[in-house]
Amino acid sequence: MASNLSFVLNKPNDVSFEERPVPKLASPHDVLVAINYTGICGSDVHYWVHGAIGHFIVKDPMVLGHESAGTIVEVGSGVTTLAVGDRVALEPGYPCRRCGPCLGGHYNLCPDMVFAATPPYDGTLTGFWTAPADFCYKLPEAVSLQEGALIEPLAVAVHIAKQARITPGDTVVVMGAGPVGLLVGAVAKAFGASKVVQVDIVQSKLDFAKSFAATHTYLSQRVSPEENARNIIAAADLGAGADAVIDASGAEPSIQASLHVVRVGGRYVQGGMGKNDITFPIMALCIKEVTASGSFRYGSGDYKLAIELVNQGKVDVKRLVDGVVAFKDAEEAFTKVKEGKVIKILIAGPNEKLDEKEKLDTTVDPAKVAETEAAAKEGGGGCC
Structure with a gap:
């Protein structure tokens, strides 16, 4: 299957599905990844509801999503560390590699960072995604693709704990x-x-x-x-x-x-x-x-350590997942997260066959959504 169906934010509270061309490799050091699973982050929901986070403002239609894992389907001629068929966790941002922060070992602070689902860059709620090979991390056999989608928030936690x-x-x-x-x-x-x-x-x-x-x-x-x-x-x-x-x-x-x-x-x-x-x-x-x-996102070594913590059974990220939804139910999944009843929902990629037993009930309770929004306005507690 070769659908590049994408979940696009047009403006606040206005999303649509759009079939886009499969992206081409822009560099011999890039890879093409078929997205298997994507988690929903609070920042995704914030863009969906408000259309902006701080000075990052959605001005043009933008594909959402940045917590993803997928399977390599094409590699550039200069890639030696990955092969077609490898399962990978995607680090959704990559830096310029030349500025002071990058050369000083703090690439997460790069002023020219290209980061998925952060305006003006599209995210990973799509069929296929291109990325530099060195920002794709091969998953050990013991780590599933669903766990791989949770490496991104775990890397955030690793970076915080290091700080x-x-x-x-x-x-x-x-x-x-x-x-x-x-x-x-x-x-x-x-x-x-x-x-x-x-x-x-x-x-x-x-x-x-x-x-x-x-x-x-x-x-x-x-x-x-x-x-x-x-x-x-x-x-x-x-x-x-x-x-x-x-x-x-x-x-x-x-x-x-x-x-x-x-x-x-x-x-x-x-x-x-x-x-x-x-x-x-x-x-x-x-x-x-x-x-x-x-503490901001993650830096050198954080993704690798996050994967190893899962691989060694020291952090059981599977327990955070309340369920998986089909790609066509992405908007309902966002509403479910906004409702506040779940910890993590995964959205299967548009080419992913979803086991009926895995599917999450996406029925939402409007009263619960209103209650959660009211609590957020009071500024008490909350989650990242």
Whole structure:
């Protein structure tokens, strides 16, 4: 089958399916990949609803999707590391390789990054995708294509955990129990953290977190950030505070509480994205001499480590998948994610034959969607 059917965002809340030409290799170092599975990320939903994220604005029709795995169907003449038939996880962005950040080992900060489903570049919810071979990672036999589609968010979590410099015996608090927050907790545990405390405003998310990787959970209350911080420390017996605190929510109350949870001399990492400007407890940051870091996407070695964590069974990404939908049901899948009832949905590629047993019920509850939107406007909790 050779359909290049694509899921296209025309403008906010307006999507369509469009049959596009199969792309040609632009370089002898590129490969052509048949997309098997794609996950839905919060950024995809945000573009779908709002048409923009920060200064990235959808001005022309754009194919959505960037969490994908697929099968190599063609290789350029200069490719030696991959062959037709190889199953790969796709790193959906590639840099210029020549600028200061790239040459300094921080290619994720490249100002000329080409990133899937980030205007003006098309994404991976399509039949075929071309990419540089060195940004396609061959999957070990033990790692499925569905797991391969989840390497992207896991690589985000790996990068965050590296930024937090988590070492064996550390105590770690993760604000937010969405997909990335859950994966950060799992990576922290794989890195040897003695305690992983997951915090959220939704009890069902915390129940899952406790069964996934968290050693402790805390349901955030409508109290001051200082009081929530004291409660977290008491609930998990953190003594003077956590060695590392990671915000994976982007919510202002969570960020404020984080600086009161971290111990003197501890580390704080901002992994979730929220409002451009917030009220920040700068005195807590200074007096404790906290090391604070931002975290953006992933960098050198993060994809390879993410694949190895799955291959060794240290992070069970399959447990995050609530189901798989056929490509024709992509819009319903987006609505289901917006509804807030699922952790991860995978969309099968247009050429992928989907087992009936795998299919997810895409019936949506409009009342639940409205409830989730109202909670998001309040700015409490949330997921990456």
